[in-house]
Amino acid sequence: MLTLTLLVLLGSMALALLRAVKGPTVYDRILAANAFSTKTVLLITALGFLVGEAEYYVDIALMYTLVGFIATVAVLKVSEFGNLGQSGAVRSTPAERPNK
Amino acid sequence: MTPSNTRSVLLGTLLSALWLMLSGHWDVRLLLLGLLSVAVTVWMARRMGIDDAEGLPVQQLPRLIAYLPWLARAVVASNIDVARRIVTPSLPIEPVTVRVHADQKTAVGRVVYANSITLTPGTITLEVEENSIEVHALTGEGARDLCTNEMGRRVTACEAH
Amino acid sequence: MIEVVTVILFGMLAVTAIAAIRLHDLFAVVMMFSIYSLLAAAVFVAMDAVDVAFTEAAVGVGISTVLMLATIGLVGRHEKRPAHRPGLPLAVVTLTGMVLVYGTLDMPRFGDPLAPIHQHVAPHYLQDSPVEIGIPNAVTGVLASYRGYDTLGELTVIFTAGIGVLALLGIRRRKRGES
Amino acid sequence: MIDIMSIASGMFLLVGSVFTLIGSIGIVRMPDVFTRLHAAGITDTLGAAGVLLGLALKAGFSLLLVKLLLMLVFLLLLNPTACHALARAALHGLRRPWMD
Incomplete structure (x- = not known):
């Protein structure tokens, strides 16, 4: 069952990657990256159980959960405000121009 | 003790518990290092002013925990519904945006409500305003379910003192 | 099983890298990079280099994404058309890659305890x-x-x-x- | 007793895998960012919960169990936040959501 889960997770990662490659907008890519990070976290945890060293692998997965969230919010902050929140910024966003 | 001090102590206790759970070391030297990192974190939280009623909703916490089983059931039910729609070849979706009334008095209550909406697949919070929430729903059915406001009433019940 | 996982992860890594090269919207490229670094970390984990994966988590996903985004905030979001032809750099990179691969032939097998x-x-x-x-x-x-x-x-x-x-x-x- | 645990864990892993896969298929199939977010939500809730709970049943009573549950809590708390931030940014930066 663990093997099946691993294969399914790899397949889902491939699907998310497909979405990231296809786009079409930046938001689709951010969404794909976020979904990808969730799946990577699950994959790392499952790998830990497969190898039998789950104690160490879970620590990394936990860290990824938190770092992935911070990264997503940072990305969205840039897409919405055009920078990382330096004061005096205007709300003209790079993301407003639709992506080709 | 002032409320702010109480919260700092509580935050410190929570962080210490987290540190112990994650490290699993009981060596004196490592415990001291952990205590030091907890102290620095609490000090930084105080300096940034994020350990306020919003950051640590002490009073509402027990009721919020009691709300979780209902939320879990709602999440599972909507998961199955959305999953069924995805695997149906004709993709039976009709996205709508609706404005839902949110009569929660506190910011924490509104956040919990908005997050519950997003956590339930099929509905996503687009915008949170003073007393309403704009929601994107995958189906008209999901939007109607939300408009019965059962979830909203349950969240409001959590914040009553 | 681990070998299968590693090979699939490497395949996705290659796809991500090629996609990042082909995109001209730098914001999208940063997103591809963040996926790339997640994949790299998964590869590190699959190859049992847990500590490297830890570093990759902190630096690759967290800090470098934020730094690249801050740079985009300063320099704008669209790639300039390159003024020169990519032939020579491509040749140099290919040659270097081949030399590196040739170098690995002399190395002990991966994970060999007698290395x-x-x-x-x-x-x-x-x-x-x-x-x-x-x-x-x-x-x-x-x-x-x-x-x-x-x-x-x-x-x-x-x-x-x-x-x-x-x-x-x-x-x-x-x-x-x-x- | 051990058998019941491993069967339950297998069930959870199976449910998690199925929902993760369906969510990923949704990410590829859905017509725009907002509807894709709904699909991603499936992976983030039942998919992640299934996989992590299945692994938690394998872990038994240990620090590992605590870490797995903590990871699940973080995922369930942070993902809707990231999802909402993404929806909001997309709403501001993009044209209106896709309608039928």
Whole structure:
């Protein structure tokens, strides 16, 4: 069952990657990256159980959960405000121009 | 003790518990290092002013925990519904945006409500305003379910003192 | 099973890299990079390099994404058309890659316990560091104690580089009146 | 007793895998960012919960169990936040959501 889960997770990662490659907008890519990070976290945890060293692998997965969230919010902050929140910024966003 | 001090102590206790759970070391030297990192974190939280009623909703916490089983059931039910729609070849979706009334008095209550909406697949919070929430729903059915406001009433019940 | 996972992950890594090269919207490229670094970390984990994966998590996904985004905030979001033809650089890169691959042919097999690198000081570090230093993580023990001066030098370099990057990006609170 | 645990864990892993896969298929199939977010939500809730709970049943009573549950809590707390931030940014930066 663990093997099946691993294969399914790899397949889902491939699907998310497909979405990231296809786009079409930046938001689709951010969404794909976020979904990808969730799946990577699950994959790392499952790998830990497969190898039998789950104690160490879970620590990394936990860290990824938190770092992935911070990264997503940072990305969205840039897409919405055009920078990382330096004061005096205007709300003209790079993301407003639709992506080709 | 002032409320702010109480919260700092509580935050410190929570962080210490987290540190112990994650490290699993009981060596004196490592415990001291952990205590030091907890102290620095609490000090930084105080300096940034994020350990306020919003950051640590002490009073509402027990009721919020009691709300979780209902939320879990709602999440599972909507998961199955959305999953069924995805695997149906004709993709039976009709996205709508609706404005839902949110009569929660506190910011924490509104956040919990908005997050519950997003956590339930099929509905996503687009915008949170003073007393309403704009929601994107995958189906008209999901939007109607939300408009019965059962979830909203349950969240409001959590914040009553 | 682990080999299968590693190969699939490497395949996705290649796809991500090619997609990142082909995209011209830098914001999208940063997103591809963040996926790339997630994949790289998964590869590290699959190859049992847990500590490297840890570093990749902190640096690759967290800090470098944020730094690249801050740069995009400064320099704009669309790639300029290159003024020169990519033939020569491509040749140089291909040649270097081939030389590197040729170099690996001489190396001991991956994970070989009899490789020289696993025979020199590594057993001593692994067996005695809990007693000699008292830090539960052997890698931290090696970095912070056995190679303490080395690490101090590295930190100095990284700190200087960090200051340089921050100075270039100008991440600071602007004073009022300054536009 | 052990058998019941491993069967339950297998069930959870199976449910998690199925929902993760369906969510990923949704990410590829859905017509725009907002509807894709709904699909991603499936992976983030039942998919992640299934996989992590299945692994938690394998872990038994240990620090590992605590870490796995903590990871699940973080995922369930942070993902809707990231999802909402993404929806909001997309709403501001993009044209209106896709309608039928």
